[in-house]
Amino acid sequence: MTLFVRMFLVSLAVPLLLAAATSSGAQAQSGPLRIEITEGVIEPLPFATPDFVADSAQAAQFGRDIARVIAANLTGTGLFREIAPSAFISQISDFSAPVQYADWKAINAQALITGGVSLQGGQLVVQFRLYDVFSNAELGSGLQFAGPPEGWRRMAHKVADAVYSRITGESGYFDSRVVFVSESGPKNDRRKRLAIMDYDGANVQYLTDASSIVLAPRFSPTGDRVLYTSYEGGAPRIYVLDVGSVQRRVLEQQDGAMSFAPRFGPDGTTVVYSLTQGGNTDIFKLDLANGQTQRLTSAPSIETAPSFSPDGSRIVFESDRSGTQQLYVMPANGGEAQRISFGQGRYGTPVWSPRGDLIAFTKQNRGRFHIGVMRTDGSEERLLTASFLDEGPTWAPNGRVIMFARETRGAQGSVSLYSVDITGRNLRPVPTPEGASDPAWSPLQN
Amino acid sequence: MTYLSKAAMLCAMLALGACSNALGQDDTNAVDLNGTGNFVAGSPGDPTSPAHFQQVVGDRVFFAVDQSTLSAEAQTILAAQATWLLTNSDFIATIEGHADEQGTREYNIALGARRATAVREFLVSRGIPGSRLSIISYGKERPVEICSDEACYAKNRRSVTVLASGLTG
Numbered sequence: 001m002t003l004f005v006r007m008f009l010v011s012l013a014v015p016l017l018l019a020a021a022t023s024s025g026a027q028a029q030s031g032p033l034r035i036e037i038t039e040g041v042i043e044p045l046p047f048a049t050p051d052f053v054a055d056s057a058q059a060a061q062f063g064r065d066i067a068r069v070i071a072a073n074l075t076g077t078g079l080f081r082e083i084a085p086s087a088f089i090s091q092i093s094d095f096s097a098p099v100q101y102a103d104w105k106a107i108n109a110q111a112l113i114t115g116g117v118s119l120q121g122g123q124l125v126v127q128f129r130l131y132d133v134f135s136n137a138e139l140g141s142g143l144q145f146a147g148p149p150e151g152w153r154r155m156a157h158k159v160a161d162a163v164y165s166r167i168t169g170e171s172g173y174f175d176s177r178v179v180f181v182s183e184s185g186p187k188n189d190r191r192k193r194l195a196i197m198d199y200d201g202a203n204v205q206y207l208t209d210a211s212s213i214v215l216a217p218r219f220s221p222t223g224d225r226v227l228y229t230s231y232e233g234g235a236p237r238i239y240v241l242d243v244g245s246v247q248r249r250v251l252e253q254q255d256g257a258m259s260f261a262p263r264f265g266p267d268g269t270t271v272v273y274s275l276t277q278g279g280n281t282d283i284f285k286l287d288l289a290n291g292q293t294q295r296l297t298s299a300p301s302i303e304t305a306p307s308f309s310p311d312g313s314r315i316v317f318e319s320d321r322s323g324t325q326q327l328y329v330m331p332a333n334g335g336e337a338q339r340i341s342f343g344q345g346r347y348g349t350p351v352w353s354p355r356g357d358l359i360a361f362t363k364q365n366r367g368r369f370h371i372g373v374m375r376t377d378g379s380e381e382r383l384l385t386a387s388f389l390d391e392g393p394t395w396a397p398n399g400r401v402i403m404f405a406r407e408t409r410g411a412q413g414s415v416s417l418y419s420v421d422i423t424g425r426n427l428r429p430v431p432t433p434e435g436a437s438d439p440a441w442s443p444l445q446n
Numbered sequence: 447m448t449y450l451s452k453a454a455m456l457c458a459m460l461a462l463g464a465c466s467n468a469l470g471q472d473d474t475n476a477v478d479l480n481g482t483g484n485f486v487a488g489s490p491g492d493p494t495s496p497a498h499f500q501q502v503v504g505d506r507v508f509f510a511v512d513q514s515t516l517s518a519e520a521q522t523i524l525a526a527q528a529t530w531l532l533t534n535s536d537f538i539a540t541i542e543g544h545a546d547e548q549g550t551r552e553y554n555i556a557l558g559a560r561r562a563t564a565v566r567e568f569l570v571s572r573g574i575p576g577s578r579l580s581i582i583s584y585g586k587e588r589p590v591e592i593c594s595d596e597a598c599y600a601k602n603r604r605s606v607t608v609l610a611s612g613l614t615g
Contacts, residue, residue: 187592190587216551234582235582236555258559260555261552261555274555276555276583278563279559279562279581281556281560304552304556305552325550348549348553349551364548364549364550367548392551409594410594411592411593413592
């Protein structure tokens with residue numbers, strides 16, 4: 001799957017855009033402002049985001065910052081291209097005044113985002129409008145958000161989500177967070193602690209100290225809790241941490257056993273995970289309400305990395321029962337598993353897309369690592385990345401973008417986060433204060 | 447005396463870089479190395495010493511890529527470990543399983559558990575009571591060598607038998 005834009009062919013860029021569209025099989029046409037995320041190559045859609053108009057000096061900085069975050073969100077998708085404010089012919093000084101479409105057409109701004117900010121009784125109020133410049137019309141109706149001023153970035157993300165959604169027809173993913181393992185120190189003395197941040201790397205907060213190894217955090221379906229694996233009790237065990245209070249408790253504790261690779265079920269009441277007993281690793285399910293566990297696999301091979309389908313009916317996992325790591329799908333209560341990976345190499349860390357249509361995975365083949373996606377029956381495998389060590393995909397809430405960790409070679413090797421869209425385009429680093437691995441993307445926040 | 451102070455004692459006694467292994471490599475087990483335990487003199491020349499076990503007998507064995515089978519060389523070392531443990535029955539051991547970085551995190555934890563278990567089963571087969579032998583897997587989290595070449599990977603695909611005093615029960 002790839003991308004194309006249906007554009008208006010009325011600007012100086014027409015010949016170029018037309019060429020791009022036809023070469024990718026897309027059909028250029030006039031019509032509503034729209035990016036169709038399907039096949040082909042994309043020419044990013046040019047947009048303008050003037051500073052949001054402030055009603056006071058105190059609100060002015062918010063007006064500038066919010067416009068910048070919106071622009072960064074949109075350009076970060078690879079689907080949009082920002083027109084520099086220095087190119088603007090008209091300025092937006094009144095949020096309510098009519099837009100001078102000709103001035104925005106002249107600089108080929110196909111989308112125009114205007115907004116107003118005000119401080120009212122300690123609340124920051126943000127309004128915005130989205131214009132389809134070449135249709136001389138507003139796209140959707142204006143929206144207003146209000147909240148504490150310190151939440152201004154979230155309001156910017158919500159505006160950007162609305163813009164993205166109106167233009168692509170897909171839900172957005174900007175008002176979301178990522179929990180990950182923050183890493184420091186050399187490879188043979190790596191310090192790891194859990195951290196959480198906005199999806200774009202802002203507002204980093206640490207959830208554990210570096211006194212124990214912590215691994216692979218996973219959000220609950222509502223984003224309020226995080227499952228992870230920690231060595232704080234000696235052997236690896238599964239913990240659950242409340243994001244708000246940062247309180248944690250051990251979930252699975254059996255003498256002589258190790259538990260790891262936990263993931264919530266889609267309703268947040270069950271957890272699937274791996275348990276190692278007597279050297280053998282199988283998959284179990286824990287009912288959080290009553291603490292009951294249920295064995296889902298029973299084989300002498302390694303079964304790990306389980307992930308539910310979004311409807312809760314099936315679980316994808318990895319197993320080396322065939323001799324090498326491969327992906328399998330089984331019913332959510334266990335039972336016969338179908339192997340779905342048949343390509344060259346080894347497959348691990350499967351994660352079901354929140355849309356239900358794809359499974360992302362890590363693949364190792366001939367000394368290289370890849371992040372890839374395949375349909376849930378294993379067909380249409382597509383590798384999105386290649387490097388010395390790419391690992392651990394996690395899905396954006398809209399199922400269009402994947403984040404993962406990339407580690408570089410050698411004694412000085414470091415690990416950091418990247419995102420890529422499911423067409424394999426728009427690979428870009430995600431900024432973190434120090435090394436970072438094991439990302440997990442939250443659902444959209446409320 | 448607590449387990450930790452015993453471990454600290456061993457660690458101080460060994461005065462080796464591998465001390466962190468003796469402490470299970472878990473920082474939550476941080477101990478006061480300046481504690482006031484009665485340190486036992488034990489050098490590699492003392493056949494009853496943990497230093498001897500570590501350096502002369504050999505505390506670790508290595509594995510092929512993605513494997514947990516014990517090579518002939520590994521079996522020789524483990525047979526010597528078993529003999530030592532039978533003689534020095536005051537000691538208990540934690541067998542750590544490790545993997546190299548060429549693998550996914552979860553799988554490597556499971557693989558390390560397999561390796562540690564293979565070692566444990568071998569030692570049990572040589573007469574060491576299972577109650578003296580516990581296992582833990584670190585997957586790829588604790589490499590000893592950090593280059594990204596087979597020379598380093600081969601040393602990281604290992605199982606390490608880490609002694610602790612079992613006297614306190």
